[in-house]
Every structure is written in structure tokens, then in C-alpha cells.
Amino acid sequence: MDYSILVGGEAGQGMDTFAHILEKTLKRCGFYVFTHSDYMSRVRGGHNFFYIRFSDKPIYSYSLKVDVVFGLNDESVRLHSPKLKEEGIIIADKEIARDSKIVHLPLMDTARDLKNSRVFTTIGLGAILKYFGLSLKSSEEIIEEEFKEEIATINIKALYAGYEMVNRKYDIETLEDKNILIDGNQAVGLGAIAAGCKFYCGYPMTPSTGVLNFIAAHADEMEIAVDQVEDEVAALNMALGASYAGVRAMTGSSGGGFALMVEALSLAGIIEVPVVLINVQRPGPATGFPTRTEQGDLRFMIHAGHGEFPRMVIALRNPEDAFYQTARAFNLAEKYQIPVLLVSDQYLADCRTTTKPFDFNKIEIERYISGAEAITDKEYKRYKITENGISPRILPGKVPGQVVLIDSDEHDEWGHITESDEIRTKMVDKRMKKLEGLKSEVQEPWIIGDEEPENLIVCWGSTYGAVKEAVDSLREEDVSIGALVFGDIWPFPTERLLKMGKGAKKIIDIEQNATAQLDSLIREEALIKSTEKILKYDGRPFSGDELYARLKEVL
Amino acid sequence: MKYDYKLYEPSWCPGCGNYMIRTALKQALEELELEPHEVVLSSGIGQAAKMPHYIKVNGFNGLHGRALPPAIGIKMANKNLKVIVESGDGDTYGEGGNHFIHTIRRNIDIAHFVHDNQIYGLTKGQASPTTAMGQKTTLQFDGVKVEPLQPLALALTMGAGFVARGFSGDIPHLVEIMKEAINYKGYALVDIFQPCVVWNKVNTFAWYKERIYHLPEDYDYTNKEKAFEKATEFGDKIPIGILYKVEKETYEDKFQFIKNGEPLVDRKLNPMDAEKLMKNFY
Numbered sequence A: 001m002d003y004s005i006l007v008g009g010e011a012g013q014g015m016d017t018f019a020h021i022l023e024k025t026l027k028r029c030g031f032y033v034f035t036h037s038d039y040m041s042r043v044r045g046g047h048n049f050f051y052i053r054f055s056d057k058p059i060y061s062y063s064l065k066v067d068v069v070f071g072l073n074d075e076s077v078r079l080h081s082p083k084l085k086e087e088g089i090i091i092a093d094k095e096i097a098r099d100s101k102i103v104h105l106p107l108m109d110t111a112r113d114l115k116n117s118r119v120f121t122t123i124g125l126g127a128i129l130k131y132f133g134l135s136l137k138s139s140e141e142i143i144e145e146e147f148k149e150e151i152a153t154i155n156i157k158a159l160y161a162g163y164e165m166v167n168r169k170y171d172i173e174t175l176e177d178k179n180i181l182i183d184g185n186q187a188v189g190l191g192a193i194a195a196g197c198k199f200y201c202g203y204p205m206t207p208s209t210g211v212l213n214f215i216a217a218h219a220d221e222m223e224i225a226v227d228q229v230e231d232e233v234a235a236l237n238m239a240l241g242a243s244y245a246g247v248r249a250m251t252g253s254s255g256g257g258f259a260l261m262v263e264a265l266s267l268a269g270i271i272e273v274p275v276v277l278i279n280v281q282r283p284g285p286a287t288g289f290p291t292r293t294e295q296g297d298l299r300f301m302i303h304a305g306h307g308e309f310p311r312m313v314i315a316l317r318n319p320e321d322a323f324y325q326t327a328r329a330f331n332l333a334e335k336y337q338i339p340v341l342l343v344s345d346q347y348l349a350d351c352r353t354t355t356k357p358f359d360f361n362k363i364e365i366e367r368y369i370s371g372a373e374a375i376t377d378k379e380y381k382r383y384k385i386t387e388n389g390i391s392p393r394i395l396p397g398k399v400p401g402q403v404v405l406i407d408s409d410e411h412d413e414w415g416h417i418t419e420s421d422e423i424r425t426k427m428v429d430k431r432m433k434k435l436e437g438l439k440s441e442v443q444e445p446w447i448i449g450d451e452e453p454e455n456l457i458v459c460w461g462s463t464y465g466a467v468k469e470a471v472d473s474l475r476e477e478d479v480s481i482g483a484l485v486f487g488d489i490w491p492f493p494t495e496r497l498l499k500m501g502k503g504a505k506k507i508i509d510i511e512q513n514a515t516a517q518l519d520s521l522i523r524e525e526a527l528i529k530s531t532e533k534i535l536k537y538d539g540r541p542f543s544g545d546e547l548y549a550r551l552k553e554v555l
Numbered sequence B: 001m002k003y004d005y006k007l008y009e010p011s012w013c014p015g016c017g018n019y020m021i022r023t024a025l026k027q028a029l030e031e032l033e034l035e036p037h038e039v040v041l042s043s044g045i046g047q048a049a050k051m052p053h054y055i056k057v058n059g060f061n062g063l064h065g066r067a068l069p070p071a072i073g074i075k076m077a078n079k080n081l082k083v084i085v086e087s088g089d090g091d092t093y094g095e096g097g098n099h100f101i102h103t104i105r106r107n108i109d110i111a112h113f114v115h116d117n118q119i120y121g122l123t124k125g126q127a128s129p130t131t132a133m134g135q136k137t138t139l140q141f142d143g144v145k146v147e148p149l150q151p152l153a154l155a156l157t158m159g160a161g162f163v164a165r166g167f168s169g170d171i172p173h174l175v176e177i178m179k180e181a182i183n184y185k186g187y188a189l190v191d192i193f194q195p196c197v198v199w200n201k202v203n204t205f206a207w208y209k210e211r212i213y214h215l216p217e218d219y220d221y222t223n224k225e226k227a228f229e230k231a232t233e234f235g236d237k238i239p240i241g242i243l244y245k246v247e248k249e250t251y252e253d254k255f256q257f258i259k260n261g262e263p264l265v266d267r268k269l270n271p272m273d274a275e276k277l278m279k280n281f282y
């Protein structure tokens, strides 16, 4: 079984609540769920919609073909009826436009009878659950958990009213609920909190705001200082101050805000203060497409910042990856005293996916902070030249008699401004040395499908899900195909790529950008050229079925 | 002296007002009995901003205009550190103007010493936000065409709880102001006249000396109206001293877990503490 429900309407019509209860209900019924929202950059009106897909087998993407369209207005019926599968239906209020597949229900009238027009989506929910042969039990529980009593009572009445309105079409068996349902931003926030982040600051910017919101929502409980800063320039500078003083600190934004952080990113490079930051990408340039998705900042993340300094760039592939990689980022930042840049995007940020519960036992916190024992000279040298480029880090105020001086100017081992050519060369070498160590930390890309494929896909970050589904479908047709999905982007891992690239007849680069940025990076780092490219930059994410079709064209 | 870096001497020009500010700051720290490791100086870039290299305490010599945000991060992370911000007028009121405004709003416990030479020193004599209208500079050949920023009045408007002005040529007076500012619980602004002997030929030692006067003994520094009057008195007579001082709750104290707990830097970290948040996702 594999079904999809699409709900569409104007912002402010209660779709968010509907989608939330429905997806949670499906999860509690034990299904795998994948919710993708398509929303506009406005608070009222416009046209927004959700795809809610569920199955008894793991799913990794949304699907363009749906079983039910729940149309909250004429426009949504018109726009989405072409997406219906052969046997699909449209559920809509009886006042809404004619369509051969429409099942008209007295949603508004019933809501009015219940004396609350807002519950008409809940009536629809009852009808949809009945259509799929599911009971109302889970939805009732969720409504009782999340709404105030009065509102809960009326919504439950609405649910039952809807249930009576349609006939059962399917009879689905429920399974055991073993998963959590989480989006990419929440997973990043949870990873940061698990890793002991004690300072998070940011300035709201879609689609990164979810990370800030999540951490802020748990700040008091988890004792984390959260600051809504005056601008993103302040954000990274402030996070660096907090980290210098010794707490784990993080900031995040989307491309425009990250652009404002760039000078301070370079600062992090020279002062060697660890910091974690995330860019939840949206399509640029400039304000671009605020609520849409793209992978246009790969090169930007690798190169941002004037001057040369080591950094690590990690792309996040799904919520589970986002959780563990965020926690890992804090360890790497502190081990190497560098900025670690996480890259997500609107699609990953906003999609909610059923995921195996995170294992907090797997998270290790490694701080690499020294005390008095690390001071071998009389006066502490913050930038002591060492074999691996990493100087022992003590914290200001923690070792009586010693001070910690850091400097954005080129500096000597003590952190004092220098003009010396000799020291300059040594300091550049010292900093760049850390890149050598980092290379040994780098994780190879995930492999999907064949390990010795004739057709090799290369991709990165959030396209993982769609690529996984497309590859799985093609392999069922006996196509020799495999994919490498890059997570660690910089330093760039080449081992698997070189191995699998050698035997492949076709190398297909799949990215959500116009300039095939990963492809060019691969050419640079591994001297391998792709033979085909599948690029998309309309602001909408690839779905598995869409990618399957586009791969068919090039295979 | 314990605040001296051996073998490391300032690169300031002979006769620069920055030397006296350094002397005053060392004396203030000494009299407050603060140990070098208990203090952090955060600065930006400019002549004034080199201070962390010339006084041996912890130092965060960051980016031009960005001395305040790291200071805030430092204080939030470790409330036990004495955090002092030291930077130029260009750094603070120009490049870092937005941080200046919003740091006042936060009222976080830091002392902010602005070396106001009414000019850009390091970059060789361009106008700063406090250069007088009409003054000729190395860039504004025919005179500055914009109004000068009034830092003290601006700070008062934004609700700063401690607003003062000092003069590098009056060290004993400056030491007292610095001590008060460092001890003040909250954001304390001290704008310090600091003659630049190379690039500002208008606002010289003599120019300041002729104009400045100490606020009278009986001056009521809790009177905001009076403070405004004094903050905008900038002509033949310019008052120095503490113009305004009242008690206000600090930013960090509004975080109960910071106010009542150990500094954040001393917290034990355990991933399992976060596991309870998973309940939101079932």
C-alpha cells in the first residue's frame, strides 16, 4: 500500500492543523509518513498545499500522484485534480466547483451546525479516515492532547460527523507505531541541544527560522541562552564570543543572512574559535524565493570568507542525518577549532518524515578544552605552533595567572599583532595543517543501490530521498544503477567516487541548482566528469516519481 | 605591573590620547583589585581597538565595528567575567552603530569605553560619525556635510542606565568614572575624548582643555532631563563626568537559569538530558 492525500487552499484556512493531525494519526497507526508542504511567502490568502503520503513500507519522498485531493476552495480543485490517480477522488464542500471526480460533502453546513466554521477541515479529516477504513481513535487522542477541552470536544464531534458522510473504500490494517515524525529543522535543533549547545542566536529568516524556534521553545527547560539578534552580523560575532568564553555556540540563517555572516566566518578562521552554523538554503539571488527550495549555495559555503582558512562543510540528507551530523559538527568544531558549516534547504527543513527514534546514547560530547596542565611555557600561547596545527585551548578566566588573547589580525603565538613575514607563513601553515587532520575525519558518501553500477548517480544533501526512490524503482526493472549521496562536502571525500566512477558507463549528476555545483567540485577534486546532468531550479523539490521519469530519459 | 605585557609596546604615536586611557584603565583595574584572568577586553579594529594588546587581561580583538556582539556572547557564557569593550568612535558609532543601539536596549552588564578622537585614526584621517559638521579632513577636503552623531544623547534616548563622558587628559577623573562603569550592573557607556595628534587638528588637547568642566558635586545624575541637557551641551563648554546613572535589571538576570545558576560555561553537558524532548515527536 502507498497512498497520498493532497490538501490545498488559502493560507489561514486551517490546513496546517489538518495536516498535522492527519500525519500524526497516520504515524500512530504505524505507517511510514512523508509530508511535504508547498507554501507561499504570505500570511493570508494565496495558495498553499500539503502532500501527505503514507505506506506500510519505508518511503523517502513525496509523490506527484495522489489518491485524495481535499480541496478547500475552487482553485485547489482546479490546480490539483490533474494529479489524481485513476481511482482517485476529490473531497470538497458542496459549494465548490463541479468536477467529475468530486465527492461533495456538506462540510460548511455541518460546521455551522456545530457553531464553529473552523472545524470544517476536521469534518473532512473524519471523512478521509473513513474512506481509507481507519478508525478515529488516534485522531481523537491527538485532538485531546493538543487542544483545550472545549475546542477538543467540538472537533471530535466534527470528526464523527465527517466519518458518517462517506463510505469505506479501503480497508487498511494498522501496524505497530515505532517511529517519530520530525522535520529537518527540528532535527537540527534537537541535535544541537543533545550536543550541549548552550548559546544559539539568530535573526528570523525563512526557511531557517524553525531551528531558532525549536531551540527557543526548549531554552528555559534546557537552560540555553537564545538571543534574537539585531542582524546576522551580530549573530556570528556573538556566537564566537560565547564560544571563546567556553560554551558550545551555534547560529543559523538562510542564504541572505549567511551572506551577512561571511566576514565573521573569516574571523572564526583566523581566531580559531570553534563555531557551528547552518545555512538552510532557499533559492537566491538576494531575496529570491523565500519559501521554496534550492541547492544553490554549495560553492558559497565552501568558499565564503575572505582569505584562506580551514573549515568543514556538511550537507544534511534527511532528519536522522541532520540530528547526528549536527551533534558531530560540535565535536569537529572544537577538536579542530574551526567553523563547521551545515547545509540544509527548505525542502529538508519543512518536510516531516517518520524516522527511527534518535539514539541519544550514540551522541558523544568531546570538548578538547585544556587546563593549566597544557601550559608548558610560562605564558600561555593561544596559537602555539604544533605538529597538527591545533593549539591547546584554555578558557578565559579558568586558569589563574593566564590570559587568553585572540586576534583578527595576523598574530604571533601569544595572539599579538605581528607584521613578520616569517610568523605569517608559519601561522598560515599552522591553520591549513588542520585541513590534513580534517581529511581523516571525512565520511564517504552514502551508497544507494548497486555498488558497481553501470549508471552512477552523484548527488548531495536533501535529494537523497527522491534519488533513493528513483534508484529503487529502476533496480526493480533490472537497471544497473547506484548513487553516491554526499553528506560531507568539504574536505571533499573521493574514495568511493573514484572507485565507483571507474567502472561506470554513465555518470549522472543530480542537483537542485542551475550550475551543477557538485559536478564541478567533482571535476576539481576527483578529475571525473559527469556524462549527464539532471538539474532543477524552479524552487520545487524533486519527487521520487519525477526523478524516475527524468532518469528514464537519460538512461 | 601585572597588567603589562613584557616586551610588547604600543604602536601609537607619541602624545596620543590612547596612552592616557591605557594608564587610567590599568589604574582602575588595579584599584578594583581585578586579576588579569578575571577581565576580558573586547575590541574591534582601529587605533583604540589595539588596547587588548597593551593591557594584559583576556582579549578578544575582533572585527572592525564588531566589538559589542562578542562581548555579549562572552558575558552570557560566563557571567563571572568582567567584560569591558574598548573601541574607537568610528568602530562604535559608525561600522558598529546597529550593535551600539541594540546593546543599549539589552542592558547587559558590560562597560563600554569609546575612545572618541572624532576622527578615523588608523585609516588616516577621514571623518568619523562624531567629526563636526564643516570640519575639513583628509577625505572631506571641503568639510564634512553631515551632522555629527551625539552618542550620549542617543544612549539616553535608548534607555541606557549609565552614561558618562571622560577626557584622556584628566586621568584621575577618568579612573573614577571607569571604576564606576566597571562596577555598574548593566550597560555603561563612557565616551572618552582622546585627542589624535596626527589627524585631528581641530579637537586638540588644548581644544578640549579649554572647554571641558567637571559636573558639579551636587549634580543629580538620576535626573534624565538634566542628563539630556548635559549630553547635548557641546560648544564652548562641555561637561565631563557621570551624566546619568540609575539601577536597571540586567539582560542576563532576565534568564532565570543564568541568574540563579552557575555560569553556563561551567555546566556539565550530557546528551541524555535532551532525550526527554523526543516526546514532542511521538
Ligand SMILES: Cc1ncc(C[n+]2csc(CCOP(=O)(O)OP(=O)(O)O)c2C)c(N)n1
Binding pocket: B045, B046, B047, B048, B049, B064, B087, B088, B089, B090, B091, B092, B115, B117, B119, B120, B121, B122, B123, B128
Ligand atoms: C570592514 C572593515 N571596513 C573598514 C576597515 C578599515 N578601518 C580600520 S579602522 C577604521 C576606522 C578607525 O576609526 P576609529 O574606529 O575611530 O578608530 P581610531 O583609529 O580612530 O582609534 C577603518 C575604516 C576595516 N578594518 N574593516
Ligand code: SF4
Binding pocket: B011, B012, B013, B015, B016, B017, B018, B047, B117, B121, B122, B195, B196, B197, B198, B199
Ligand atoms: S593616529 Fe591619532 S589616534 Fe592613532 S595613534 Fe596616532 S595620534 Fe593616536
Ligand SMILES: [Mg+2]
Binding pocket: B046, B088, B089, B090, B115, B116, B117, B118, B119, B120, B121, B128
Ligand atoms: Mg577614532
